[in-house]
Amino acid sequence: MQKMKPFIIIKDPKVAKLFANETRSEILHNLRHREMTACQLAKILGKNVSSISHHLSLLEKAGLVRRTRTLVKGNIIEKYYQASAQKFIISYTLSEGLAPESEDILKWKREICRGVVDKASLFGFDVPEEKKSKVQRLVEKYASLKHATLERVISRQKESSEIIKPEMRLLISLLTDALLSRNDEYLQVIWEICNEIGVK
Amino acid sequence: MQKMKPFIIIKDPKVAKLFANETRSEILHNLRHREMTACQLAKILGKNVSSISHHLSLLEKAGLVRRTRTLVKGNIIEKYYQASAQKFIISYTLSEGLAPESEDILKWKREICRGVVDKASLFGFDVPEEKKSKVQRLVEKYASLKHATLERVISRQKESSEIIKPEMRLLISLLTDALLSRNDEYLQVIWEICNEIGVK
Incomplete structure (x- = not known):
């Protein structure tokens, strides 16, 4: 795990709205304590991988998650993500x-x-x-x-x-x-x- | 998911001491939001299944987790667990x-x-x-x-x-x-x- 900020205060209303979606909230919740791939998140949350990947890309653009490492296993690329902070405060x-x-x-x-x-x-x-x-x-x-x-x-x-x-x-x-x-x-x-x- | 109490106040010092172990804390943390098997927990926490099963049995005896359902798949038995409360207060x-x-x-x-x-x-x-x-x-x-x-x-x-x-x-x-x-x-x-x- 890379180092993580304890808090991020969200001041941009567009970013704040990302929290209104339950799947995105759950993704963030899971990534506060460990790094995970879209595939692992999909399994845990019972969603399909493409939907999780879409949410991850929105969260990454907003700076709420970041990529920690990328593993190449044969022709499969595994991208690991982690939340940018332990706690987000609107x-x-x-x-x-x-x-x-x-x-x-x-x-x-x-x-x-x-x-x-x-x-x-x-x-x-x-x-x-x-x-x-x-x-x-x-x-x-x-x-x-x-x-x-x-x-x-x-x-x-x-x-x-x-x-x-x-x-x-x-x-x-x-x-x-x-x-x-x-x-x-x-x-x-x-x-x-x-x-x-x-x-x- | 079965219904869960919002809070349990821990008054027994023997039960309170269970929280001092990091793996047990992480197990409880994961079971607050979903039901999981020992096998799923072992994967997520990077521990072996027998160690997780041991912790789960201690937590179950203390009333901090409970079994929600048991699935039989061929000759594999999957026991699902869930925390007894959303939040435990010492x-x-x-x-x-x-x-x-x-x-x-x-x-x-x-x-x-x-x-x-x-x-x-x-x-x-x-x-x-x-x-x-x-x-x-x-x-x-x-x-x-x-x-x-x-x-x-x-x-x-x-x-x-x-x-x-x-x-x-x-x-x-x-x-x-x-x-x-x-x-x-x-x-x-x-x-x-x-x-x-x-x-x-």
Whole structure:
């Protein structure tokens, strides 16, 4: 395995849209931990090789995967691929719909926040029907602030070839929480959410 | 694929120790998304089949994987396995070293927290040598409170066969942050960390 970046922040909406396809997501998921050929991926994902090769070429053009080595066995050429990063993060600017062509991503984010409000009852926090749209807006604000802060932390990271280990995960979570604890807008939002859903 | 629990919280130190082996971790990782045979796992992980079968039997006894189906092809028997949950969480009580035989897990947690202090400089937060042990203790406290709160949120979850989707991830993060925002001990710890590492 070649060295891999821990994170890549996706700022191009055209690249971000590549993640909407389930097969491509699964390809990326598999290539985070090992290098594989189109043929091996096709077997694992139960797809045909030509479809996988097509997806791989789109992902390679977008810089999300890269070719690690090519083996020639008789008249068969085996090209190995690997993801370019351990984790891809869709930039805050796209999930806010701030960039051109990012409306779909904003819509997707809103759907997730509606899901959060609907599922809170699974954890014993019931949101009354008449409060749902207010709470959804607060959850959207919470998600935006958390996402923007996480991105701010990650983009401070100095050049490093290290993969994500437990300490990196904990460090990033700690720095994100530390920055948010000094953010008045965040404190206000989380306070309102606690009041609305009844966290004591 | 059979239905899978989203989370299992591991409270038995003997079971928790199974995660310390890299091959077993990789087996579990692969079985979270699909069912596979020992033979398929051996190929992907570059190990021999008998070693994989041994690990699978330990994992099955501990309830971390289960057999989904058995195919008979001629005189070959193919047993398919799948993880019992999408995500396994080592209980807070073990990582605090509170349970018998959990000292190793406590030690492992302390090492991670030392790593966090050492790596903070990668993100532009330098911890002076003479403050390192104080900051490490604060990071350990932060990690404990966050872990205990996450576990409290997850154990509130009502019986559900749903897998972890983006909205579940966001909901769990939101509820954890909401509970922590009302926890005075947490607020004190995060305030001290900000002061020590210079978060403005």
